[in-house]
Amino acid sequence: MSYEKIIADNKAWIDEVFTKLDKKLSRTAVTSRNKIPYTTKDGVHDDRSGNPHGWTNGFWGGLMWLMYEATKNEDYKLTALKSEEFMDKAFGEMDQFYHDVGFMWHILAGANYKLTGDMAARNKDILCAMSLMSRYNIDGNFIRSWNNHWQGQNNENWTIIDCMMNIPILYWASEQIGDERFKSIAIRYADMAMRDHVRPDGSVNHIVVHDMKKADTVLETKAGQGYAVGSCWSRGASWALYGFILSYIYTKEERYLDTAKKVAHYFITNLELNDWKPLCDFRAPEEPVYYDSTAGAIAACGMIEIAKNVPEYEKNIYLSAAMKLVKSLEKNFCNWEENEDSILQMGTEMYTNGIHKPIIYGDYFFTEAILKLRGSEFLPW
Ligand code: GLY
Numbered sequence: 001m002s003y004e005k006i007i008a009d010n011k012a013w014i015d016e017v018f019t020k021l022d023k024k025l026s027r028t029a030v031t032s033r034n035k036i037p038y039t040t041k042d043g044v045h046d047d048r049s050g051n052p053h054g055w056t057n058g059f060w061g062g063l064m065w066l067m068y069e070a071t072k073n074e075d076y077k078l079t080a081l082k083s084e085e086f087m088d089k090a091f092g093e094m095d096q097f098y099h100d101v102g103f104m105w106h107i108l109a110g111a112n113y114k115l116t117g118d119m120a121a122r123n124k125d126i127l128c129a130m131s132l133m134s135r136y137n138i139d140g141n142f143i144r145s146w147n148n149h150w151q152g153q154n155n156e157n158w159t160i161i162d163c164m165m166n167i168p169i170l171y172w173a174s175e176q177i178g179d180e181r182f183k184s185i186a187i188r189y190a191d192m193a194m195r196d197h198v199r200p201d202g203s204v205n206h207i208v209v210h211d212m213k214k215a216d217t218v219l220e221t222k223a224g225q226g227y228a229v230g231s232c233w234s235r236g237a238s239w240a241l242y243g244f245i246l247s248y249i250y251t252k253e254e255r256y257l258d259t260a261k262k263v264a265h266y267f268i269t270n271l272e273l274n275d276w277k278p279l280c281d282f283r284a285p286e287e288p289v290y291y292d293s294t295a296g297a298i299a300a301c302g303m304i305e306i307a308k309n310v311p312e313y314e315k316n317i318y319l320s321a322a323m324k325l326v327k328s329l330e331k332n333f334c335n336w337e338e339n340e341d342s343i344l345q346m347g348t349e350m351y352t353n354g355i356h357k358p359i360i361y362g363d364y365f366f367t368e369a370i371l372k373l374r375g376s377e378f379l380p381w
Pocket residue numbers: 055162225235349
């Protein structure tokens with residue numbers, strides 16, 4: 001079935017979900033304007049605006065920009081700008097920056113620049129790209145992920161698959177400044193992740209530990225936010241799936257498209273086994289059953305982008321899977337009630353902690369997926 005036919009067959013459902021999104025988000029855009037929400041407590045958004053260094057802090061404003069682009073409702077824009085204002089404090093403490101600048105600023109200040117042309121926002125996004133580039137370890141040939149934020153932890157030689165979603169800021173900066181070095185480092189990272197994080201069967205290692213002094217080495221892998229070493233944390237897989245198709249979109253290197261497809265095939269097979277409800281880890285004991293709705297929403301966005309970038313007779317595989325996935329998320333995990341600020345429930349922070357709760361990036365990626373299905377070509381990444 002063609003891309004257009006799948007969308008046409010599902011148009012009524014997509015429009016209905018968009019209306020529900022706009023109804024809830026146009027309300028919370030006003031009631032949560034002076035917050036940066038992460039989750040909800042008793043149905044009300046919490047507030048992380050006091051800590052501008054949190055990796056999830058860009059998603060609320062980013063979500064507001066997505067909805068502004070779709071509706072031109074000024075309430076969304078005002079809330080996105082307020083979010084960016086809260087986050088500006090972080091630029092006074094750039095030594096605390098880490099690899100998550102893409103999640104934090106590219107979909108916030110970067111989206112602001114793309115939609116309004118604001119040059120101060122562009123400048124912030126470029127500073128973030130410079131900060132990410134400065135984390136490149138020349139000898140080991142990798143980008144350092146975190147800082148030593150846990151007591152006694154030395155993670156200077158760790159990479160995490162999540163960073164595949166941060167390197168698009170480097171491709172973007174290369175285009176903006178006309179300087180190939182940003183792109184060159186992003187390509188090095190994507191090649192490392194393809195070799196060391198993605199396994200031959202399409203499952204994914206969350207954390208890889210490298211030799212600081214010798215390029216292209218793996219000392220060990222770690223379970224990270226998944227069940228165990230060798231398991232497959234589903235959100236990590238979804239970061240890979242979406243991240244590799246984004247690398248393909250920026251570089252047109254076929255190996256990244258092939259890698260995105262490989263991870264998607266593994267992801268889809270596991271979803272089919274479980275009624276299209278994403279487990280938190282695809283390679284964990286049958287009990288307890290832990291879901292992670294956020295992994296599904298991220299993967300749906302990636303699958304839609306894969307569908308747009310493969311030849312005609314392959315599109316059906318990825319778009320049909322994305323449709324089944326968002327429909328399952330909507331049916332099983334969305335809350336449209338007025339007395340709950342969040343939308344997508346049953347997100348999971350990691351296999352051992354923060355199980356089954358609404359998390360802001362779940363709402364962000366679910367909305368991004370619905371807007372893509374509705375025809376939006378706006379790509380904040
Ligand atoms: N980037 C951290 C996470 O996905 O939880």
